[in-house]
Amino acid sequence: MDHVIRALPDGKEVLLSGRLTFADHNNFRAIIAQFSEPGAKRFVLDLSGIDFIDSAALGMVLLARDTAISRGIHLVLKGAGGQVKRIMEVAKFNTLFTMED
């Protein structure tokens, strides 16, 4: 998985691409580290470039959620499609996250 971080007026957006799997722990650590930066109120994970996600990566997205909540950050999942959208629906992510098209 590759990721690019860009600034938003009220936070940051991370554009993810490729396969999001158990092998991406260091990518997630880098993303979660961004939550500690001052001023971030809203964080968007743009999943539109992700074509596959496994259960370990789902867990890491949930870890990001825990960290965001503890820091008062609104975490948004955006653009999930195909297999990613289906697996997130099965995992009931719509009840845990703000999901945007």
Place this chain on the structure above:
Amino acid sequence: MASSGPGSGGPGGTPGTATVRRIAHPDAAGLAKALEPPTTLVVEEGLADTDTRPTEIRPPSSLGLVLSARTVFGLDVVSLFLNAIATRHPPARTRGHDLEVALQEALANAVIHGSLEVSSALREDPDRFALYCQLVDERLVDPHFGGRAVAVRAEWDQTGLRLSVEDQGGGYDPATLGPAVPSDIAKSGRGLQMIAALANAVAFENRGRRLIMSFAA
């Protein structure tokens, strides 16, 4: 670098010639090339122990792959292996999504929990995630853990396809697994649940080191 030569059909094998390719330091292109027909088994050189290599190769309706946990971690082995199967057995494409998800989950377990012996409990808590990352990174480069073999095998016939994934870790008792349905906010425990939902049958052998997943045609 890859070398090839005839191998044994192994006990119980039907007539046919196994073609074994050995590959050093595989990258995606090298592994894709090594998996091309008529290969029936690809083995990475320099593994800590190759006892796990699948010996019951039954050409032409099977394909085996034995790589280090480190290599499985670093490459998209799922896509490469399933593409190689589909080349030999086009009906596998009809269940391509099921196979992709199930094999991905099985390999993740074989690498992280089986080979590297890192507990998913460390992924449950943001405060312990750094330790999880540290352990995975350290053990991937440790020959004792990262050099362990992970063996994948596919067999197919007109009734369907069977995938097995085996690691060289300490094994475990599948009866001790957590709840069949993890909580919505659990960070782990979904992999085997997903496999069970997608495969028509699942079996464990060798003290949990070998997972066998059957997919009907």
